[in-house]
Amino acid sequence: MTVASETPHLTVRTVPLRDHHALLGHLPENAPLAWLHNGDGLVGWGEAARLVLPTEDEPDGQRFDTAARWMSELAANADVEDSVGLPGTGPVAFGGFTFDPRSSGSTLIVPRVVVGHRAGRVWLTTIVDRPGAHPDALLSPVTSARYIGPLNWSDGTLSAEEWGDAVATAVQRIKAAELNKVVLARDLHAEADNTIDVRTLLFRLARAYPNCYTFCVDGLVGATPELLLRRAGGDVTSLVLAGTRPRGTTPDEDERIASELMASAKETEEHRYAAESLRAALTPLASTIRLPDQPELLRLANVQHLASPASAALRDGVSTFDVIAAMHPTAAVGGTPARAAMDLIRELEGMDRGRYAGPVGWIDARGDGEWGIALRCAHLDGSRARLFAGCGIVAGSDPEAELAEADSKFRVMRSALAD
Numbered sequence: 374m375t376v377a378s379e380t381p382h383l384t385v386r387t388v389p390l391r392d393h394h395a396l397l398g399h400l401p402e403n404a405p406l407a408w409l410h411n412g413d414g415l416v417g418w419g420e421a422a423r424l425v426l427p428t429e430d431e432p433d434g435q436r437f438d439t440a441a442r443w444m445s446e447l448a449a450n451a452d453v454e455d456s457v458g459l460p461g462t463g464p465v466a467f468g469g470f471t472f473d474p475r476s477s478g479s480t481l482i483v484p485r486v487v488v489g490h491r492a493g494r495v496w497l498t499t500i501v502d503r504p505g506a507h508p509d510a511l512l513s514p515v516t517s518a519r520y521i522g523p524l525n526w527s528d529g530t531l532s533a534e535e536w537g538d539a540v541a542t543a544v545q546r547i548k549a550a551e552l553n554k555v556v557l558a559r560d561l562h563a564e565a566d567n568t569i570d571v572r573t574l575l576f577r578l579a580r581a582y583p584n585c586y587t588f589c590v591d592g593l594v595g596a597t598p599e600l601l602l603r604r605a606g607g608d609v610t611s612l613v614l615a616g617t618r619p620r621g622t623t624p625d626e627d628e629r630i631a632s633e634l635m636a637s638a639k640e641t642e643e644h645r646y647a648a649e650s651l652r653a654a655l656t657p658l659a660s661t662i663r664l665p666d667q668p669e670l671l672r673l674a675n676v677q678h679l680a681s682p683a684s685a686a687l688r689d690g691v692s693t694f695d696v697i698a699a700m701h702p703t704a705a706v707g708g709t710p711a712r713a714a715m716d717l718i719r720e721l722e723g724m725d726r727g728r729y730a731g732p733v734g735w736i737d738a739r740g741d742g743e744w745g746i747a748l749r750c751a752h753l754d755g756s757r758a759r760l761f762a763g764c765g766i767v768a769g770s771d772p773e774a775e776l777a778e779a780d781s782k783f784r785v786m787r788s789a790l791a792d
């Protein structure tokens with residue numbers, strides 16, 4: 374595949390908007406793109422360009438390199454008029470990458486229209502093929518978001534019991550010293566009577582999880598707490614999560630559970646693998662890395678996590694996709710050692726994760742962008758939703774407790790789907 378021949382010549386214009394409507398209010402129903410955090414973010418629609426990335430076994434299979442080349446050629450070929458000049462203005466691509474490099478479905482999409490909101494500034498970007506053209510997508514009718522209606526739920530690839538057996542097998546393999554940690558996930562299916570309106574899910578997710586990253590890219594929708602990286606100029610920040618407990622039903626119980634989580638040898642071990650995998654990924658790419666010695670507590674509506682906020686200054690010439698390629702999969706979603714964990718995931722889960730647990734986010738022509746790990750999400754296909762949730766397994770893991778933890782992670786999308 375020659376990337377250059379597929380790179381379109383785009384005319385891109387970013388102008389300030391005075392409109393301070395909530396971002397989601399702009400979205401037409403059809404194929405919305407979204408990335409929202411505490412009311413800031415980007416929403417997009419229409420499609421000016423799309424790149425479907427190769428799998429590992431195909432020619433040009435280094436998908437992150439291919440993505441980086443395409444994005445820089447797209448930027449070099451674009452006529453850009455940008456009177457705002459913030460991260461997320463000018464040409465942007467939304468993207469989602471599959472967890473497993475052998476799986477197909479990694480995609481970058483450049484929308485026709487983007488509305489952005491950052492620190493009190495609002496802007497509109499239009500992306501067209503000819504100077505002076507008007508993107509039809511700009512005028513897509515914005516209908517009201519629809520209720521989801523009743524749902525039929527069914528097991529995904531493995532029943533709860535079968536998945537518990539997979540967890541028990543993973544614990545044995547860890548005790549046999551084949552590996553230290555593996556993250557095992559399962560899927561669940563829901564079917565509605567009508568096409569699911571993604572915007573309804575986005576509204577609900579952004580409201581219930583404002584400090585998570587609510588995303589929608591090519592049918593994958595969710596609210597992830599885990600920031601793989603935010604890049605602005607040469608600086609990156611990241612939030613490593615691993616180690617999970619439920620929320621308490623009273624403040625006292627909540628405190629007690631939090632103290633147990635912070636003191637648990639099993640949870641801190643699970644967290645340490647994830648934090649160390651981030652440090653190892655960043656070390657060759659960064660001149661300085663800041664990572665706390667001890668994790669802190671992150672409380673979400675459904676669970677509490679051990680969290681390590683990290684930051685780093687990148688060396689000159691390191692691209693955003695270089696950083697993503699080095700980080701993915703972190704031990705928060707793969708395991709330690711990474712290769713053994715990937716092999717065990719392929720063996721025990723019995724499913725293709727698709728873009729669940731892969732990088733999801735957006736990038737602009739400067740390389741600024743925000744990428745999360747696609748967790749607490751579902752893949753939508755018409756009236757069907759496929760939900761995913763996973764848990765880090767270490768030597769001290771108990772299948773029952775991991776099933777309960779996966780359930781609490783499913784709750785994010787279950788609640789978003791419930792009218």
Ligand SMILES: C=C(O[C@@H]1C=C(C(=O)O)C=C[C@H]1O)C(=O)O
Pocket residue numbers: 556558599614615616617678705706748749761762763764765766782
């Ligand atoms: C794998 C998921 O979450 C990851 C696993 C965690 C854990 O095992 O404690 C915590 C946060 C995430 O890094 C998921 O939500 O599906």
